[in-house]
Amino acid sequence: MITHIQGRLVEKNPTDVVIDCNGVGYLLNISLHTFSQIPDEESLKLFAYLIVREDSHTLYGFSSVAEREIFKLLISVNGIGASTARTMLSSITPQQVKEAIAHEDVALIQSIKGIGAKTAARVILDLKDKVLKVYDLDENEVSVNKNNTNKDEALSALEVLGFSKKQSERVLDKLLSEQPDANVETLIKDALKKL
Structure with a gap:
């Protein structure tokens, strides 16, 4: 598994970047959140997640380990693919995604393009316990x-x-x-x- 890629930033777009690592150019799909975190320096390190399918090997890049973990949680939900998860992380910050799930904020999750009421409810249902456990949030804080x-x-x-x-x-x-x-x-x- 590729956990991170560090090298020279060759190309930077709102949806992807190309990092030259020892003469090999890696294309990483990124969220707008990661795009906003990328400095305008030549050297860049992004945390990576590789999705292997029958017809493609797609790398996703993240500015922080926390964002990558939220991405992995999101794609574990039935009906949420990598592009939907990336859209979610582009629309709201990883912190807001985490809080929306913990606080059962269906409206915020549903406000993201391509997410309907059923999907938003499924995200909360599937991930609330994991988010509370992983991020050590207190159930009482959430019930407010x-x-x-x-x-x-x-x-x-x-x-x-x-x-x-x-x-x-x-x-x-x-x-x-x-x-x-x-x-x-x-x-x-x-x-x-x-x-």
């Missing part, structure tokens, strides 16, 4: 955001009723800051009064 599921349910109900997501989210955030323990029904009723 448990009302996110109430917010998500209220938000989807308001969307079904024809209200815009952004406006509804703003109203719900305000309501939750005033009464954090509000249930879904209360949230919807109060939001309807304000929308």
Whole structure:
């Protein structure tokens, strides 16, 4: 297994880089997060992950081991391929991915292009325990955001009723800051009064 590649940066694009390592050019697919972390120096070291398929050998590069670990967790979920995982890490930071999973923030994961409600729920269901264990997060810290599921349910109900997501989210955030323990029904009723 190739764990990292270090060499001279030959080419740098938002989706991939080419690193010359002793005369061999390696093409590594990267996320926008990694792209933003790459310095404009000639020497570069990226942590790598190799995916071998029948028709291709594809290298993925990451600016940190943490990002690579999140990527590996994401691709372990049924229905999430390497390109979807890379899109997720391009849309939000690895830290935000980790927190969204731990806090069961379906809305944030679903806001990523190509991720539907079912996939977002599956990501959380499959990875929450692993994320809590691997990153030693406390379940109690996480339960503070448990009302996110109430917010998500209220938000989807308001969307079904024809209200815009952004406006509804703003109203719900305000309501939750005033009464954090509000249930879904209360949230919807109060939001309807304000929308």
